[in-house]
Amino acid sequence: MIRIRLAAVLGGLALAAPMLDAQEIKEREIRAHLEFLSSDLLEGRAPATRGGALTEAYLAAQMRYLGLEPAVNGSYLQRVPIDVVAADRSSMRAVASGKATATFRAPEDVVLWAGSSTETSAAKAEVVFVGYGVTAPEFRWDDFKNVDVRGKILLVLVNDPPAPAAEPQLFGGNAMTYYGRWTYKFEEAERRGAAGMLIVHNTERAGYGWATVVGSWAKEQRMLPRNPQLPAPLGFRGWITEDATTALLRQAGLDLTRLRRDAESRNFRPVATGITLDVGFRNTVQHLESHNVIGRIAGSDANAAKEHILLSAHWDHLGIGPAVNGDSIYNGALDNASGTANLLALAHALAHGPKTKRSVLVAFVTAEESGLLGSDFLALNPVAPTEQIVANLNVDGGNVLGETRDLTVLGDTKSSLGPQIAALIQPKGMRISPDAHPERGYFYRSDHFAFAKVGVPSVSIGEGDDFVGRPREWGQQQAEDYTTHRYHQPGDEYRADWDLRGAVQLTTIVLELTRELANSGVWPTWAPTAEFRRAPRM
Template structure:
């Protein structure tokens, strides 16, 4: 029996070593801490957090104070604030003129037939040019598709269909099949027209192709527009951008002896060629221009490995909302509790827990961006003016709309199939007893409508993590009903506000998955890679 003592001593010595090898549990994220952030960020005191307003500045200052408290270093040249210049351009609707002559003679009515706005921050927008129908306005070499066919449209006004061409039965994966690709987004149509040197661009609207009705077009674009100052390295801007109803476009082309329905049908084939309409459009209007400034709030937790701390894992959430607007039931403050005070609250909890965990090998960069509601302007500015070289950004996690309704059995990941980051997050969700559910309406192009997209467009694999619809303790279909009710009644309305009865257990659950995935990526040597059929590529090869 005498050998038992040495064995006991060996076991006792080995126990601390085994404990050292086991990773320590990550700090817990609680509903209470998320509630505290959410309660303040969505309060009336912040007046809806519009960029370049007192309420917006208070929100940014609050976020910076939290990051400082957690031990994050300033991430923008010694400051927590990356200043973002924003131009505000409002067309004077009384001055708008859109007239056609040539094979068709007509005056197109503002907000009834067309909605037009400035392509850049100038006091007068004007273009007088020939109209050319360019189908879907897509140039996608990976699909063997070019709607322009080398035709010179410099100085012309292009008429463009929205969405992707439909996938034929013999090629079901064309342009993502049912899912929208970036080529289908209205933003791409304008960008491609600009690259081609067009003077202006009109998108043909139908509710089916756009995914929303004409009143949404009027409400979104017949008002002041916010944009970043023009990068001089970019092609000259379009003189104007705009939408035209399909009825007005059909009448106009019909006068010129052309059939819009027939042209749209022809545009569904690779063999389509642009069609000059024989119509000259004269578009002109005056603008009021303001130059404002807001800020992205950036904090960095340096990595523990000196050889790898230059590599950064990025986390994003937009802090802005719509500010003060038209009163609804006597309330004019658009608090944006779900959109996106909830995402900021979640991400602040992630930042606190990450700082309290063992320091990862790679650095963590938390970027709370401004002006998402104005067209992803803050994240676009960061991607164009990164505080860390793009080649050193490993991958990104975004939260846009946290879960305010309770625990779920699933998450939805925008961009799940676009890069290896989808499976990486899926493994961490599974470890917490969650599954990834497919995006319910991929044809709506949600991947391209939040701040992770600015990173993706710059070549950095990124995903947006959101709640699923399978809620614990709720009947089947309840989650979808709640989301539809929010979208119909509360989205971008003053009623999107804090309530004391919100169930934030699901918010803590979602934030926990983001924490797990972010720290796992920061401790790995993996560089997420784009899927072969994704529209994006890194600007530089990964190590």
């Protein structure tokens, strides 16, 4: 009811959006959106909550105010069905027996959640260590060796197998492939009929600490309704600390360090541990819905207007979760109120600046933090035919620290979009910096990946780490500090002293790139080695 009433009030605005002057992207506009979107009023913007509904209404009202066309059958809102599954922590058990005994504490030792929207999660089976849990024929790699793991609980290492000196480009070298993502590991476990899976957390290899695991997963989970064509879901999913894993395996006469070393070889075979793990807990299941908020700016050319540049940013965050220092609202100011604010300013400039030949879709997608649910749903249920989407430009994090001499472009080596961006910013004295942490697999962790999977050349564009007026190492220090202390934690809050000149710089670059693509008859092309390339257009 709140969503409907507020949408009616805000959506009824009839004022014309202000025309833009020569400086099209305004710092004050970005700041106003950012401060509101990251306020406690929106309660962390979790999908299918009051705060999420308020966010959707605000975004739809802004689109109407700016004059964007509704892109979803006369509406700005694309319904995304979401199952919300909350584990009853008081009922949770995780007990090891057999060759080792232990009762695990949640969330200190393990973080567990349901494998599907079921009222009971349970599995009791032997634990089998399966290395990195990867089957990759193109790399001649198979961690399973035809061993039947049906009904087993799999213990798996995070990330890809490391590349040896003799094969420096194995699994992308230092860069993570999709095989290293936790999503792939759970999917492979389901394909093999496993009863459950635990991923062994390692801060360096995962790219984030245990506090981030707790903040992300020790709370209610959101998922799309289960596709009946998929394999049976796991009885549970989970993470386990390295210390807890080491202690457990030691009782069974196994050494985690040695197992990890063995798993770095193609000769590795699954290891039956002789440990029986009994996991069970009750869930509260709600069948709810959230929304992608999508508007369209029609192109000026009758033929080219059928083709679309897709701009995206996720509006959601984690909502209300475990309290840290008395604060339980996960505001998500940088992640991703900042990118959402940038995209609103970008939509304003496109709608009230020079018209482009091709059309532009502006999509604020939901449930990114739950596993790219909103963008996955949009990619599979597009508001324009996928073959008419020229490219996707995504913004996840909007630069709140000042102007930079560089950009980070996730996916810059996977299509011609990377060289195009490099050429665009070179006259500005800027460059694309290589991913500082390719091992963390950021390309697979943001919404552009959903569109890449269906063949659309896609990149996510963000600031680099070479900040104007700062020591060279300052940017990386700030990034590491954020990851450690604020990423997916209540500390990701708005600050009035943020330097949003960087947000203006970043948004202006995306604006120029959008216009370049939208006024061109050229289609971006995939690199030959890109995983999800579609056939080139004739």
